[in-house]
Amino acid sequence: MSTGTNPSAGSKHVRPLSPFMMYRWQYTMALSILTRITGIALSFGLLLLVYWLVAAASGADAYAKAHAFFASPVIIAALVLFSFSFFYHLMNGARHLVWDAGYGFEKSTARKSGWVAFLGAIALTVFFWFLVFSSRGAV
Amino acid sequence: MSLRSPMGRVLGLGTAKGGSHHWWMQRVTSVALLFLTLWFVAALLRLGEFDYALVTGWIGKPVNAVLLSLLIGTSTYHSQLGVQVVVEDYVVAKLLKTVVMMLLTFVHVALAALGIFAVLRIAFGAAA
Numbered sequence: 001m002s003t004g005t006n007p008s009a010g011s012k013h014v015r016p017l018s019p020f021m022m023y024r025w026q027y028t029m030a031l032s033i034l035t036r037i038t039g040i041a042l043s044f045g046l047l048l049l050v051y052w053l054v055a056a057a058s059g060a061d062a063y064a065k066a067h068a069f070f071a072s073p074v075i076i077a078a079l080v081l082f083s084f085s086f087f088y089h090l091m092n093g094a095r096h097l098v099w100d101a102g103y104g105f106e107k108s109t110a111r112k113s114g115w116v117a118f119l120g121a122i123a124l125t126v127f128f129w130f131l132v133f134s135s136r137g138a139v
Numbered sequence: 140m141s142l143r144s145p146m147g148r149v150l151g152l153g154t155a156k157g158g159s160h161h162w163w164m165q166r167v168t169s170v171a172l173l174f175l176t177l178w179f180v181a182a183l184l185r186l187g188e189f190d191y192a193l194v195t196g197w198i199g200k201p202v203n204a205v206l207l208s209l210l211i212g213t214s215t216y217h218s219q220l221g222v223q224v225v226v227e228d229y230v231v232a233k234l235l236k237t238v239v240m241m242l243l244t245f246v247h248v249a250l251a252a253l254g255i256f257a258v259l260r261i262a263f264g265a266a267a
Contacts (some may be wrong), residue, residue: 007210009174036221036225039225040221040222041220041222042214042218043218043221043222046214046215046218046250047250049211049214049254049256050250050253050257053198053207053211053253053254053257053258054253054257056140056194056195056198056257056261057256057257057258057260057261058257063194063195064191067189067191070189086176086180090173090176090177093169093173093252094173096169097166097169097170100166120249128180128184131184132184133189135148135184135187136187136188
């Protein structure tokens with residue numbers, strides 16, 4: 001199944017290799033590392049959440065500043081990425097919980113659920129921002 | 140001084156029952172966050188223009204204040220558990236690893252304290 005090369009191939013004793021050194025690239029790997037990347041992104045996102053709450057607790061002036069900050073195009077772009085990170089981490093997290101319960105390990109199932117997590121996260125992100133902008137009359 | 144080896148002394152005593160704590164708490168917090176975050180996202184969509192009065196009024200409602208506090212506490216805990224694994228995987232030098240991990244713990248606890256205090260301040264009417 002592997003197309004990678006084992007450095008000990010051809011020698012008298014062929015040593016086993018840790019899987020990550022052997023496996024050819026598969027998109028399920030990208031899905032896996034994306035869970036970690038989005039998780040780290042969401043850790044930074046907590047800074048924004050707490051800033052928003054602290055601003056709201058600090059009075060109308062501080063909140064107005066935060067409101068302007070969150071309305072800037074760069075921050076809105078960041079929020080779009082944070083929202084995708086959230087939905088992806090949520091979807092793939094649920095996928096992991098199903099695995100933890102002992103289901104969905106079949107190779108074809110695991111690949112399908114990977115696509116569901118990824119495309120589902122994109123769909124949820126688009127849907128979320130559609131609702132945000134449509135509720136403000138911008139769409 | 141005992142001549143028994145460290146292994147000999149612990150054999151048969153069973154495990155310390157602590158090995159799966161990190162893994163298990165990550166699952167517990169993730170299931171809790173499944174509900175808390177979806178509630179929060181749905182709530183955000185109903186805050187419209189995010190006016191100051193509307194937002195503080197919403198945060199100040201008892202149910203929202205409690206759920207928000209739980210959201211902040213659970214998400215910072217979950218984040219702490221997650222970044223711990225990242226640091227363990229990628230930061231090799233032992234001293235640096237310890238220092239980075241300690242700093243990240245401080246940041247997470249500080250974030251949790253700030254966030255929950257902000258929510259309670261609004262809920263108990265001390266804000267503005």
